[in-house]
Amino acid sequence: MSIFEELQQAIIDGKAPVAKEVTDRGLKEGVRPSEFFPNAIIPAMDEVGRRMRDCEFFIPEVLIAARAARASTDILRPLLQGEESVKPAGTVVIGTVKGDLHDIGKNIVGMMLEAAGYRIIDLGVDVPPEKILDAVKQHDANIVAVSALLTTTMVNMKAIIEALVAAGLRDKVKVLVGGAPVTDAWALSIGADGYGKDAPAAVELARKLAPSA
Amino acid sequence: MTTSRERVTAALEHREPDLGASPVTGMQVDTVYGLRQRLGLDAPGTPVKVTEPFQMLGEIKPDLMQALGVDVIGVGRPGTMFGFRNEGWKSWTTFGGTPVLVPEGFNTAAEPNGDILMYPEGDKSVPPSGRMPKGGFYFDSIIRQPPIDDRRLNVEENLEEFGPIPEDDLQDLSREVERRYTETDKAILANFGGTGFGDIALVPAPGLKHPKGIRDVEEWYVSTITRRDYIFKIFERQCEIGLRNLERIYQAVGNKIAVVFVTGTDFGAQNGPFISARAYRDLYKPFHLQINNWMHKNTAWKSFIHSCGSIKALIPDFIEAGFDILNPVQCSAADMDPYKLKQEFGDRVTFWGGGVDTQRTLPFGTSEGVRKEVSERLRAFGPGGGFVFNTIHNVQARVPIGNVLAMYETVREAGRYPLC
Numbered sequence: 001m002s003i004f005e006e007l008q009q010a011i012i013d014g015k016a017p018v019a020k021e022v023t024d025r026g027l028k029e030g031v032r033p034s035e036f037f038p039n040a041i042i043p044a045m046d047e048v049g050r051r052m053r054d055c056e057f058f059i060p061e062v063l064i065a066a067r068a069a070r071a072s073t074d075i076l077r078p079l080l081q082g083e084e085s086v087k088p089a090g091t092v093v094i095g096t097v098k099g100d101l102h103d104i105g106k107n108i109v110g111m112m113l114e115a116a117g118y119r120i121i122d123l124g125v126d127v128p129p130e131k132i133l134d135a136v137k138q139h140d141a142n143i144v145a146v147s148a149l150l151t152t153t154m155v156n157m158k159a160i161i162e163a164l165v166a167a168g169l170r171d172k173v174k175v176l177v178g179g180a181p182v183t184d185a186w187a188l189s190i191g192a193d194g195y196g197k198d199a200p201a202a203v204e205l206a207r208k209l210a211p212s213a
Numbered sequence: 214m215t216t217s218r219e220r221v222t223a224a225l226e227h228r229e230p231d232l233g234a235s236p237v238t239g240m241q242v243d244t245v246y247g248l249r250q251r252l253g254l255d256a257p258g259t260p261v262k263v264t265e266p267f268q269m270l271g272e273i274k275p276d277l278m279q280a281l282g283v284d285v286i287g288v289g290r291p292g293t294m295f296g297f298r299n300e301g302w303k304s305w306t307t308f309g310g311t312p313v314l315v316p317e318g319f320n321t322a323a324e325p326n327g328d329i330l331m332y333p334e335g336d337k338s339v340p341p342s343g344r345m346p347k348g349g350f351y352f353d354s355i356i357r358q359p360p361i362d363d364r365r366l367n368v369e370e371n372l373e374e375f376g377p378i379p380e381d382d383l384q385d386l387s388r389e390v391e392r393r394y395t396e397t398d399k400a401i402l403a404n405f406g407g408t409g410f411g412d413i414a415l416v417p418a419p420g421l422k423h424p425k426g427i428r429d430v431e432e433w434y435v436s437t438i439t440r441r442d443y444i445f446k447i448f449e450r451q452c453e454i455g456l457r458n459l460e461r462i463y464q465a466v467g468n469k470i471a472v473v474f475v476t477g478t479d480f481g482a483q484n485g486p487f488i489s490a491r492a493y494r495d496l497y498k499p500f501h502l503q504i505n506n507w508m509h510k511n512t513a514w515k516s517f518i519h520s521c522g523s524i525k526a527l528i529p530d531f532i533e534a535g536f537d538i539l540n541p542v543q544c545s546a547a548d549m550d551p552y553k554l555k556q557e558f559g560d561r562v563t564f565w566g567g568g569v570d571t572q573r574t575l576p577f578g579t580s581e582g583v584r585k586e587v588s589e590r591l592r593a594f595g596p597g598g599g600f601v602f603n604t605i606h607n608v609q610a611r612v613p614i615g616n617v618l619a620m621y622e623t624v625r626e627a628g629r630y631p632l633c
Contacts, residue, residue, distance in 0.1 A: 014438065055526070058488045060434045067435070099346045101353040104431055126328075126346050151576045152350050152611050180483040181572040197484055 003031055004039040007072060011044035011115075012051075014064025016071040023072040033079040037117050041069055045115040049200030059104070062199065066111035073114055089117035090210045091141040095127035096179075097156040102149035105179060108199045109145060116203050118143070129156075129163035136169055142210050145202060147179040154181050158190040174209040176202060217284035221400030221471055221601065237477060237519045237541060238285075238402075238566075239264075240608040240617075241350055243309040245271030247614045252280050260304060260312040266319055266331070267294040267343065267352050267419065268607060269307070275397070281621045285601070286399035288389050288470070290382050290406055295319075295343060295352075296334040296420025308348050309610065330355075333422045342419040350610035354417035358429040368446045370426030374418050375407055375451050378458045387465040394469040402517070404474040405462055408455040408504050410448045410497055411437070412478045437488065437496060445496060452500040456507055468513040472538060475504055481522020484547045493527055498534050505535025517565065521606065523547040525554065532561050541606040542567030544590075551593035564594050565601040569620055575604065576612045580619040587623040595628070602628060 001009070003026040010018040023036065048065045051057035057065070094110050096103055103125050114120045121139050123131055132144060144164070148154035157177050164170040174193040177186070178201075187195035193209050196202035240248070246261045254276050262272035273283065291298045297318020305315045318335030327347030333339060343352035378386075386405075393401050409415060416433045418424035427436050427443075437444055478497070480487050505516045515537040523546035524531075531539065542564045544551050551567055567590055569575050574586050594600040602624050608617060 055485055055489075058486060058492070059482065060438045060488060060492070063431060063435050064438055099349050101344065101346065104434075107431065150351075151572055151609055183573075 003029065004036070007036065007040040008044040008047070011041065011065055011068045011072070012047055014061060014068050016064070016068040019068040020071040020075065023075050027075070027079070033076045036072065036076055041072060041115050042117060045069055045112055045203075046200075049112065049203065052198065052200055059108075062108055062112075066108060066115065069115040070111060088119035090143050090206060091119040091121065091139050092143040092145055092206065093121045093123060093132055093135040093139065093141045093173075094145040095123035095132065096125045097146050097148045097153050097160070098126060098128045099156055100148045100150055100153040100179075101125045102179075103147075105149070105199070106145075106147045109147070109178065109196070109202045112199045112203050113145070113206060116207070118206065129160045132160055133163055133167050133169065136164070136173055142173055143176060143206055144173050145176045145178070145196075145206075147177070148182060149180050151181045154179060154186065157182075157186075157192065161191045174206075176205055176209070178202060216398035218398050218400045218471070221284050237474075237606055238287075238603050239268070239270035240273065241610040242269050242271030242313050243307055243311045243350065243610045244608050244612050244614070244617065245273065245277070246311045246313070248617055249277060251614045251618065252277070254280065258312055260314045262302060262314045263305075263316075263319070264299060265293060266315060267414070269345075269351050269610075270607060271313070278399070282625050284399055285402050285472075286393050286397055287402050287404065288386065288393055289404040290378070291385050292382075292406075292420065293318075294415070294419055295331055296422075307350070308345075309350065331419075333418075333420050336422060339422045342417070342421075352419075354414070354419045354430075356417055356429050357424055358427075358432065359425055361427065361432070363440070366426065366440070366443055368426075368443060368450060371447045372450050372454070373425065374415070374421055375454050377454065378405075378407075378461060383461060383465050386462065390466040390469050400471040401469060402472045402474060403466075403470045403514075405458065407451070407458055408500075409476045409478055410451060410500050411444070412476065414477065437492060441496065448496065448500050452503055455504060459504070459507060460511075463512055470514055472515045472517050473508065474517045474519065475508075475536070476501065477519040479519075479521040480527055481520055481524035481543065481546060483522060483545075485523050486526050487522065490527060490530060493530055498530055501531075501534035501536070509535060515563075521546075523549055525549055528554075528558055528562070532558065536562065538563045538565045538601075540565040541603065542594075543605050545570045545572045545605065551590055555594055555596070559594075559597060559599050563599045563601060566603045566605050567594055567600075568602045568604050568624070571605045571607070571609060571612075575616050575620065576609060578616065580613075580615050583616045583619040584623045587620050588627050591624070591628050 007022045010022055052062055092113050096106050110120050110122050121135050146157055176194050176196055177192045178196045184195045194205040196205045242261050242263050249255045263269055264272045297316055299316050301317025302314040305313050320332050320335040320337050322330045329345040330341035331343035331352050333342040342355055344355050345352045413430055417428050427433050508514050508516055517538040518531055518536040519540045521543050525548045539562050543549055544567050569587050574582055
């Protein structure tokens with residue numbers, strides 16, 4: 001098995017220590033940090049997404065796969081800065097909306113987007129619109145991804161979009177929304193750019209709405 | 214059959230509304246207040262008791278039950294999820310401005326940003342275990358995860374909150390069951406606690422002062438794969454304790470209870486099951502079977518499973534595990550069409566829920582939309598019995614009172630057999 005195949009399998013199997021070891025070994029053998037993403041990490045997480053869609057993988061399997069991917073990306077990210085030709089697929093500001101503390105879904109989306117090559121600025125939970133604005137400006141983000149689990153907090157998604165409009169940033173970012181009570185219709189009604197029903201959908205949406213140059 | 218209890222206990226065959234009988238069939242306190250005011254049951258400013266502080270559920274008193282036509286009354290152990298008892302009531306005000314009464318142990322502190330912190334057992338000398346964001350309506354657990362050393366993990370650390378029911382609690386429970394049984398004609402739905410294996414709301418142990426073991430929600434889910442044996446052993450011990458408690462409880466209350474809420478572990482997410490059927494069969498089903506088999510062999514109690522989300526793929530296993538009742542029947546989740554559920558499983562299980570969508574219709578729809586959906590659900594779930602009308606999980610805050618009333622009016626008007 002090649003290094004890339006080994007790493008793919010370690011990620012799909014959710015074996016973080018193996019993913020770390022294979023990544024280290026690959027680097028020692030001369031594999032460039034940027035090569036791991038298109039050849040191993042991204043296809044592995046795409047496969048994880050497929051298995052989730054096909055109900056072969058569930059939340060626990062996706063979590064351990066994402067952790068295994070992170071075990072690899074944690075090693076690679078600092079090294080990517082040394083490769084001038086490498087640019088992230090995009091920069092995503094992610095968080096749960098003001099008033100909402102439920103973050104498992106958001107964390108999985110963040111991990112899958114990171115594994116797909118996006119730079120993630122994770123603001124955590126209970127994020128007010130102004131904090132999102134600050135992060136968009138500071139990190140030159142082109143995607144904002146927010147989630148809500150509660151009917152009482154999903155209403156706060158609209159405030160984010162209004163804040164982006166007021167700050168003159170609306171055309172600069174694509175806004176993706178998700179979470180249990182959220183729907184396509186809701187996303188449309190508040191002026192969001194897209195709704196992702198699960199983490200793989202969020203990745204697809206990011207790729208479609210904000211394709212990397 | 215004229216009494217509520219007779220209607221419900223007649224094999225749970227008739228559509229009857231349940232409200233507030235359990236922590237998953239209740240109503241957020243702001244909405245209870247609004248309802249009581251609209252119905253003229255209280256003078257303005259009369260506080261409502263918060264009977265379940267984690268979700269801030271309000272007390273459904275007999276006069277409200279009467280007004281709405283509710284047939285089920287709940288009973289449980291005297292403790293709350295935060296570890297203090299429902300006693301020693303004091304005044305408090307919600308962010309929504311609702312005057313409420315909260316238990317004496319409901320001791321909070323305000324963060325600089327306006328969030329409210331809650332403390333386990335009301336003890337403010339230890340780290341807080343719950344947070345209500347500023348302007349919020351419920352608490353969420355604060356994860357207090359001590360560092361994990363897999364070489365030293367001990368299942369007893371994840372069992373601190375499970376133990377023999379204290380004799381005082383047992384006597385209290387017995388008194389409360391007796392009171393409900395003799396002073397009302399309602400069917401009694403009991404939540405004894407202790408048999409919810411892997412209930413993620415309880416894993417962080419908001420009622421413990423210094424929880425040990427695996428308490429982080431994400432870490433718990435991961436552990437169902439990476440520490441499967443550890444989780445299995447926790448459940449084994451929890452089941453032993455649970456069965457011993459059920460034996461003692463049955464000695465104290467007998468068959469005055471109609472239904473027992475066995476588990477509130479959510480096995481479904483919005484778009485599909487949370488775990489595979491294989492994982493359910495491996496980790497949870499053996500223990501559900503033990504609890505349900507004991508109940509069916511030794512009591513007349515019906516067994517109730519609460520699981521949010523898209524769980525159709527798991528329902529055959531739930532039925533095999535011995536559950537008599539499914540709740541909340543989240544029809545807004547994927548693959549949970551009411552007609553198909555009834556067709557496929559209606560002869561083997563009672564649907565306790567599914568009455569109206571609490572994610573969209575009830576909070577954001579029109580009264581007419583609520584009436585239409587409730588009528589539809591009565592037609593879908595009602596035929597042949599095996600249906601207890603309930604909202605899909607608790608009625609949330611910020612639900613228009615007109616919509617809540619439209620729901621109950623429709624149940625009264627359209628919920629008689631033969632259903633049209």
